[in-house]
Amino acid sequence: xxxxxxxxxxxxxxxxxxxxxxxxxxxxxxxxxxxxxxxxxxxxxxxxxxxxxxxxxxxxxxxxxxxxxxxxxxxxxxxxxxxxxxxxxxxxxxxxxxxxxxxxxxxxxxxxxxxxxxxxxxxxxxxxxxxxxxxxxxxxxxxxxxxxxxxxxxxxxxxxxxxxxxxxxxxxxxxxxxxxxxxxxxxxxxxxxxxxxxxxxxxxxxxxxxxxxxxxxxxxxxxxxxxxxxxxxxxxxxxxxxxxxxxxxxxxxxxxxxxxxxxxxxxxxxxxxxxxxxxxxxxxxxxx
Numbered sequence: 001x002x003x004x005x006x007x008x009x010x011x012x013x014x015x016x017x018x019x020x021x022x023x024x025x026x027x028x029x030x031x032x033x034x035x036x037x038x039x040x041x042x043x044x045x046x047x048x049x050x051x052x053x054x055x056x057x058x059x060x061x062x063x064x065x066x067x068x069x070x071x072x073x074x075x076x077x078x079x080x081x082x083x084x085x086x087x088x089x090x091x092x093x094x095x096x097x098x099x100x101x102x103x104x105x106x107x108x109x110x111x112x113x114x115x116x117x118x119x120x121x122x123x124x125x126x127x128x129x130x131x132x133x134x135x136x137x138x139x140x141x142x143x144x145x146x147x148x149x150x151x152x153x154x155x156x157x158x159x160x161x162x163x164x165x166x167x168x169x170x171x172x173x174x175x176x177x178x179x180x181x182x183x184x185x186x187x188x189x190x191x192x193x194x195x196x197x198x199x200x201x202x203x204x205x206x207x208x209x210x211x212x213x214x215x216x217x218x219x220x221x222x223x224x225x226x227x228x229x230x231x232x233x234x235x236x237x238x239x240x241x242x243x244x245x246x247x248x249x250x251x252x253x254x255x256x257x258x259x260x261x262x263x264x265x266x267x268x269x270x271x272x273x274x275x276x277x278x279x280x281x282x283x284x285x286x287x288x
Contacts, residue, residue, distance in 0.1 A: 001099070002026040002046050003203060006034060006083060007058030011162025012104075012154070012195055016056065019196040023204070034059060034083045039090035047096045054100040054203050059083045060136075064164070068128075068252035077132055084139035088146075097146045102203050105153045107188050107215060109133035112259035114184055119266040120153075120211040129255065137211075148209045150202045155215035155263060159192035160287045164257075169287075172229050178239030180246060181258045183223030188215040188263035191277035191286065201273060213265040216278050222260070225280065232284040 003020055005013050008029035017027035030042050046053035061079040066072050084103065091097060110118040111125015124130050133153070143149050157163045171177050190198075195214050202208045220228070230237035246254045265273070277283040 001204070002028055002051055002053045004042060004053060004055045004098075005029050005058065006056070006087070007060065007104070008056075010058060011159065012157055012192065012199075013058050014161075015159065015192045015196040016058075016199050019193075019200045020203075023200055025200075025204070034086050036086050036089035036093070039086055040093055043090060043094055043098070047094060052099050054098045055087060055102070056199060056203060057083060057087060057101070057103045060104070063129075064253060064256060067250070073128065073252075077135060080132065080136045081139045084136065084143075088139075088142050091143070091146055099206070100148045100150065100203055101140070101143050101146075102150045102152060102199060103137070103140050105133045105137050105151050105211075107153050107155045107213065107261055107263045109137070109153055110261045110263065112185070112255070113261050114186070116262065118213075118261055118263045120213055121266075127255070127259075128252075148206065150209050151211045152199060152202065152214045153211060153263070154195065155188035155190050155213070155219070157192050157195050157214075158189055158283055158287075163192070165287070168229065169233075172226075172233050172235055175235045176239060177226060177230055177235065178237055178241065179223045179226050180241050181222060181243045183221060183226075183240075185222045185258060186219050186260040186262040187222055187225050188213075188219040188261060189225075189280065189283075190215050191275075191283040193286075194275050194277055197276070198268060198273060208271065210267070212267050213263050215263045215265050216275055216280075216283075217264060217269060218279050219262050219264075220280055222257075228280050229284055232281065232288070 020027040061075050108129030109124050111130045124134050158165050227237050
């Protein structure tokens with residue numbers, strides 16, 4: 001099956017393309033602009049060839065590349081919502097619908113908490129990231145009338161070639177790593193290979209629809225995350241970066257490391273998905 005990847009040149013998209021190819025599918029990375037006309041032309045290739053197709057939408061402005069000015073906060077929302085609407089408009093004008101539409105979201109949907117545990121059935125939070133995720137997911141609602149729709153709420157995706165880990169790894173290798181903030185905040189994470197396998201599974205299995213948390217069954221607190229990384233690298237865990245310093249350096253986006261939530265992949269587990277790297281130590285050792 002041909003699977004169109006929007007945002008397919010990014011960190012998760014690259015690994016998903018490799019996984020889809022390994023499973024015998026044809027990943028087709030769709031480049032910008034993501035306008036209804038351009039997307040319709042891409043999807044029409046499959047219809048003209050009589051082949052089934054699916055769509056995986058990972059597109060959206062980076063959360064950690066720039067400071068969150070008012071203008072960039074608008075771009076974070078616009079880049080996500082407008083792309084979903086463009087996909088919907090493109091599909092409305094085509095005679096054949098995809099077998100599935102799978103879209104990224106994030107565990108920020110639930111809002112931060114030190115004490116609660118969240119599953120796919122939990123309600124949304126009310127901070128900026130939660131509102132982004134709610135609007136992002138709601139934009140996909142019209143697609144449910146056309147095809148099977150699934151939402152993947154990603155936690156922190158770990159890999160050597162993208163995400164947060166390449167920024168942390170060299171600091172810890174030098175023996176300068178330590179806890180960020182008070183250390184009690186939760187990190188709901190997933191190895192990038194498991195993230196790719198989960199997305200490929202949801203794309204291919206016609207039984208699967210609705211929301212799936214793309215996190216492992218074993219979230220950890222920040223202090224345990226940084227201690228485990230130091231132990232795996234055989235380095236000391238000595239430093240502590242206080243929250244005010246992080247807020248000064250990062251601005252509003254400091255919430256990405258100072259706030260978190262304990263999220264479980266309940267639906268994936270219930271429906272039979274198995275993780276190759278369920279624990280943090282296993283995942284980090286795979287990157288050595």
